[in-house]
Amino acid sequence: MPSAAVLRLEIERALASRFPAALTPAPRTLREVAPTGIAEVDELLGGGLPTGAISELTGPESSGRTSLALAFLAARTAEGRFCAWVDVNDAFDPESAAANCVALQQLLWVRCLDRNVDQNQNRNLDRNTPAKKPLQAKPWTRLDQALRATDLLLQAGGFAAIVLDLGATAREHANRIPAATWFRYRQAAERARCSLVVLGKAAYAQSSAAVVLECERQQVVAAGETVLSGFKFAVRSRRERFAARFTPIEIGSRKPVASVWQAHAAWQVENRA
Numbered sequence: 001m002p003s004a005a006v007l008r009l010e011i012e013r014a015l016a017s018r019f020p021a022a023l024t025p026a027p028r029t030l031r032e033v034a035p036t037g038i039a040e041v042d043e044l045l046g047g048g049l050p051t052g053a054i055s056e057l058t059g060p061e062s063s064g065r066t067s068l069a070l071a072f073l074a075a076r077t078a079e080g081r082f083c084a085w086v087d088v089n090d091a092f093d094p095e096s097a098a099a100n101c102v103a104l105q106q107l108l109w110v111r112c113l114d115r116n117v118d119q120n121q122n123r124n125l126d127r128n129t130p131a132k133k134p135l136q137a138k139p140w141t142r143l144d145q146a147l148r149a150t151d152l153l154l155q156a157g158g159f160a161a162i163v164l165d166l167g168a169t170a171r172e173h174a175n176r177i178p179a180a181t182w183f184r185y186r187q188a189a190e191r192a193r194c195s196l197v198v199l200g201k202a203a204y205a206q207s208s209a210a211v212v213l214e215c216e217r218q219q220v221v222a223a224g225e226t227v228l229s230g231f232k233f234a235v236r237s238r239r240e241r242f243a244a245r246f247t248p249i250e251i252g253s254r255k256p257v258a259s260v261w262q263a264h265a266a267w268q269v270e271n272r273a
Helices: 004-015 039-045 065-078 094-099 117-123 142-156 179-192 248-253
Strands: 054-058 083-087 107-111 161-166 195-200 209-223 227-240 257-264
Touching: 039 227, 054 065, 054 179, 065 083, 065 094, 065 161, 065 195, 065 209, 065 227, 083 142, 107 142, 142 161, 142 179, 179 195
Parallel strands: 054 195, 054 209, 083 107, 083 161, 161 195
Antiparallel strands: 209 227, 227 257
16 A cells, blocks of 8 residues: 555645645745834844734833834834824823934824713704704724724725834723734735734734734933933743744743843923023
């Protein structure tokens, strides 16, 4: 009786004309990446954040996730590309973004605000008309607005990077985002060749994320005794689906790869007579 290898070879030869390499796995290809503008992080990721995929920057407040996202947008907008920042909790600071070299004229800022639809409808009712029952329209929450806005931006295309800022969103709320939503974002980002960067206290996109980085603040850097000059952050890679290479230490111990980088404080002093 012929062996399994011989049978496989015969089947592949029979299907070669109709289905080339039908039983041969596709070769591993390198993913297109975009530099973050931080050399230490780019070295950790093998070039930068993946293009056409979801990247998550996780960590508590003041962990460096926002600084990393701003550095990435600064690198993208410096190339003349358009980007967007979906601000769930109205926490984005344009002055800080400009101080981090983000070209604001290339950035679309989507602010999500609380709106009570029922109250607005009641105000618009004409007093001379008979009283009628107001429409029971469910008001959008900030998270709902952000998810819909992100969906529209991805479907519209034309953005090199979109940041979905869930940093101040409670974890129990962000964890309720359906897996189907993240999968739809993943497909849309791939079609639009857009880097979707999600900021959060934890990883929410699950298997739809190509890269998950855990950010952590290490120490405050001071110049002298009273002058704050910057912060030192640590970044750990929790997931990198399109990694081009793996070291024996990563495979054997399964410890996350770490990198340390420093952000300098941007100060501006005005002399007033």
